[in-house]
Amino acid sequence: MTMDQKALQKEKERLQEVMQLLVKQIDLLEQTTGIRGHEVRELKTHFWDDMSVNLTNDTETMETFSSIQQEARLLSEREKSYRLAAERLQMLVRLEQSPYFGRIDFVEEGEAEAEAEAEQIYIGLASLMNEDGSRFYIYDWRAPISSMFYDDSPGPASYQPPEGARIAGEMTLKRQYVIREGELQHVFDTDLTIGDSLLQQALSDSSSEQMKSIVATIQREQNQMIRNDQVDVFIVQGGAGSGKTSAALQRVAYLLYKHRNRMTADQIVLFSPNPLFSQYVSHVLPELGEANMRQMIFQELTEEALGRFYTVEDLYDQTERLYTSRNADWKQAQKTAIQWKASAAYFEWLDQYIRSCAEQAGMIFRPVTFRGRVLITAEQMTEAYYGFPSDTPIDRKNVLMKKWLHKQLDQAEKEQRKKKWVQDAMEWVDDEVYQRVYQRVQKKGGFQAESFDDDQQVRKELKKWIVNSKFRKLRAFVDRDRFLDDEAMFLQFLRQRPPFWEDENEIDLLRWNEMTEESCRLIGEGRLLAEDASPYLYMMEGLRGFSRVDGSIHYVLIDEAQDYTPFQYAYIRHRFPRAKLTILGDIHQGIYAHNESADSFHTVPKWLHAQRDERLSFKMSYRSTAPILDFAQSLLPEEQRSIPFDRSGPMPVLIEAHDEDEAFDALQALVREQVNSNRIGIICKTMENSRELYQKLQQAAIQIGVEPEDIQLVVKDTQRLSGRMVVLPAYLSKGIEFESVVLWQVDGGHYDETDRRLFYMAATRAMHQLQMIYAKSAGLPSWWNEIDSDLYTRAEGRSTEDRSSSFEGRNDENQSSSRTAFDKRGDRVE
């Protein structure tokens, strides 16, 4: 909607006014931070100057201590006030670039007649008031009143204030701004929730190494997720590119604002799939003027508990293990086992095992041994454990058990003091120890007792000291729960015959036994398969009553949640007992063996013990152009597809080469053409394929016209995207995006029947351009004919010489019109 000149002039004037106010406030704050910074430095430099340290007696020591405390308190207050001023200054500098991006005019119900003009609410990254605090020039986007900007179009509108009933009224205007470096570049009124044109612009920008903030264009459904703070467990299902991660980060910023007086960023945890993703999203919150939340990768929790004892396989290595398995039968059996080990039934079975071990029988203990002899036998421990009332909670039993063990050790210590080895050891005690023991006895007043011989008293203490120091290891063995034989208990569990087996699983028991023995053998060698790791962790913690607790965390967000198993959800619940959880995922991106057939998040609230849960489904998708999303989604059930945001672009292209050599020629020509304008993601199916292709590209770098370092291979530990051409396996491309994607080797030899989801996920990494290459000799995947041929174009892979002409015009947006040029088999019909 165009604006009249008068209104535009007014906007320009207002922007001037705001800019002047900002300059003034920045000046002031610069002075304040300068002064406060100086004060802090001075305080630190002269901290001890006026302090008289006197430790001669208790009273003086107390006084010294109290004046140190006072000085330290003063320093910490000054530091805090300096930090707050510096943060505000940073925010004002940010506002100086772009003070606001939206405006709504709102007339509160009941005020319409009395007030001639509606209140103008300008919305930006942070609030700005005049000096005396009487007028808001800018409202923070997270303020309750700002929610109308995202939720409503002009007309009746309402918002929920922090307290009291909802406030309703009439929105008489909605306006959006693009302000760069303090200059008004674009302003327009809109009838929509958020004007399409700004979103168009945001989405057509090139990709970057970092995810961007979406604050100016948050969509209504995303805003619902960002601001919902009522429920324990909030589950968001959204297709690829629907903005789950983007909205999740905005949500963190919102929560930090809403609970700013009682929560800090390190009390929020985001679970992300890998370091590359963690780094990719790590700039959004600082861009919004907030500190980053904590990021965790579930594997780190497994490593924390089990890494000392085992090499723990992760999901990526598990996936490669399956991809590279040459025996189809064995591979299928492994997949079935992996699925079974991530199922609800298996979870319940293990849960039951933990309970029955704790309450009835099955606990296995490690005996406590000393100098090659058993001090406390496993049988004695079993007897003690089951001697506690059977309804004692597990964590309590664990505490009681430790107490009992320490008592046994006390007794054993006494007995050991009489042994000959102690006598012998006394001969070797060095002077320093002797002196210490001597002084201790003296302090206790031992030498005043008339009936004792001094030397005897010291010798007695020395014996105590010797045995006690040797027993320290045993005490630690008890305190660290090492008396529980987790490994034996897990093996015992694995070797049980699974319930419901024959009815529900295609895998026969013989095979199952073989695989169980394989798991057990590996455990014996100190290696834990990924499918065993989470159950093991859950059992281990369960047997201790989940004592590892992080009660300070208020919110946990789990991204790529479709990849989590019941064990992981349940563990997260126990680990962060006070946290509200936000679960974000797309069941169609379940690409791992354990979730390739999962079709909902239905049971998640159960694992999370949710009192109240809510679900939200994102309908729209933003990352990929409509032709790319339509193409990729054709493999999904129709009713579960997202609506692509209306953004055109070239049709996906399938390049058909005769053989692998020609396919590589085609790839070289294609990247040569694009590499200077776009970052290209070349997605292979496996790590093995990626390494192989990376080597070939390195050798061909000069020919392609790039430096070898422009080509990057992403491995599971990669921290950041740095190359202009990035080669990576599909499973590591989760959550990230590229302007242009090439799917390499999309033939039936590489993508089998179960790889539809992997293909969908990989294809939806493309923002603007998607090309796929395969060698005809290998054929297309079995499911390819389910894709409507109108949704992509085919091109012949040609020899290197005529390659450049062959790909000319591929960037052309009109290419979509060429789709009728090929029929379903790829023959020309014109």
Ligand SMILES: Nc1ncnc2c1ncn2[C@@H]1O[C@H](COP(=O)(O)OP(=O)(O)OP(=O)(O)O)[C@@H](O)[C@H]1O
């Ligand atoms: N409201 C919005 N305004 C501007 N850009 C948006 C908006 N929502 C999403 N996007 C953009 O769409 C792209 C995809 O967003 P995001 O990665 O958050 O989606 P996702 O649902 O997590 O995707 P996936 O499940 O495929 O990883 C990003 O480039 C993001 O900036």
